[in-house]
Amino acid sequence: MNRDELGGLLREYLLCGHLIDRAGMPHLVGPYGRDAMRDVAIEEWRGASPLYTRRIQHLLGFGRGDVETVFKGMQIDIGAPPQFMDFRYRVRDEGHGEFWLDHCGALMDVEPIGEDFVVAMCHHIEDPTFDATACATDPRARMTPIHRPPRHPADRHPHCHWNVVIDPAAEALPEPDEVVRMARTRAARLPVPTIDPAGEGRSDYTGPLQNDVRFEDFSASALCALLDEVAVQHHLLAQSFLDAVSRRWGPDVARQVGLKQLTGIAGVTAGRLAAFLGVAGGGPDAVGRVLEVHPAFRPRTYVDLRVAPGGDGVVVTLGECEALHEELVPSWAELLAGDPGPLAAIAQAVDPTTRVEPRGERSWRVVTGATPADVPAEVVLTRFSTGADFTFADR
Secondary structure (H helix, E strand, O other), X not given: OOXXXXXXXXXXXXXXXXXXXXXXXXXXXXXXXXHHHHHHHHHHHHHHHHHHHHHHHHHHOOOOOOHHHHHHHHHOOOOOOOOOEEEEEEEEEOOEEEEEEEEEHHHHHHHHHOHHHHHHHHHHHHHHHHHHHHHOOOOOEEEEEEEOOOOOOOOOOOOXXXXXXXXXXXXXXXXXXXXXXXXXXXXXXXXXXXXXXOOOOEOOOOOOOOXXXXXXXXXXXXXXXXXXHHHHXXXXXXXXXXXXXXXXXXXXXXXXXXXXXXXHHHHHHHHHHHHHHOOOOOHHHHHHHHHHHOHHHOOOOOOOEEEEEEOOEEXXXXXXXXHHHOOOOOOHHHHHHHOOHHHHHHXXXXXXXXXXXEEEOOEEEEEEOOOOOOOOHHHXXXXXXXXXXXXXXXX
16 A cells, blocks of 8 residues: 555554444443443553553654644544544644544544433543543543533533643642553553654654644654554443453453444444455455454564465454463454454455355365345444444545
């Protein structure tokens, strides 16, 4: 891929990472209620975001410990995918700044289902998780609302507005327990990629903060590294989610919910990637192309997924890799190894006439079937989010 294509793919990764939450939460709110879903969401984001925030700072060399550092990290965060979550930033000095959302796709998702859900997301979840993100830069950083939803009047803009302050005299917040747990995962311990500074384009983000980061201005090496890092964000968030579920309801429930979450996000992501690549409806070969770039199977240092021609279809093999040996909760690769449902959801989203057949241990073949397959219920639930059909604009 060229730099324009890699930049577009990075936006897809960030948006689909945000939808991981939409793929998992419906399977909690029904059996366990809104409050349980809220508490899991807090621990899920609080466990993952500080870890991947520091990794992005390290990758792009902007970890100066100031408000600008906080904002730069938010720009390459699956919690704040560009345009869908249209963050605007203002830095006043090293210790003071503000941000606001001209458009909040997450708010558009929850407003129709009631004010209680809006309060749960915009108050109960954001207060501890925003601070956890800021504290990854400095444990004395705080994010406090100027205003936020529920919106009064109903069309109020911006959707929310926040102050960010790093006060040297403030009490340092401790590292959340969830971060300590997630730091032990193999995903969290993956080496941060190295960017070749000799490539054409930007190899870091050490310059001034840009309200709209143009990913296409980065080098191919930087973009490939960013794609791998955003894929790591996906894995960390999914495992942090399952850790919160497992501690409440046990490992069996976590595995069941994790498989549903993976099926939903895998299918929605595959559909978006097929459209991005221009291969929708292209049979087994198109499924193979999507699998090659699907973030669930990146980075290759973590997930060893192999796609090769095979007879009248393509052969998909999950090789021995780090992702198969997570000890805290099962990784997506471990869930797939036990059930090919997520792989079938990917194939159906790319071309509904394709099928997935078992071939051997951790090996399957994607072939053309006789009739279109039904859309899995987990994918239908994930498509509830307006992000599933969101279209990026050229800025």
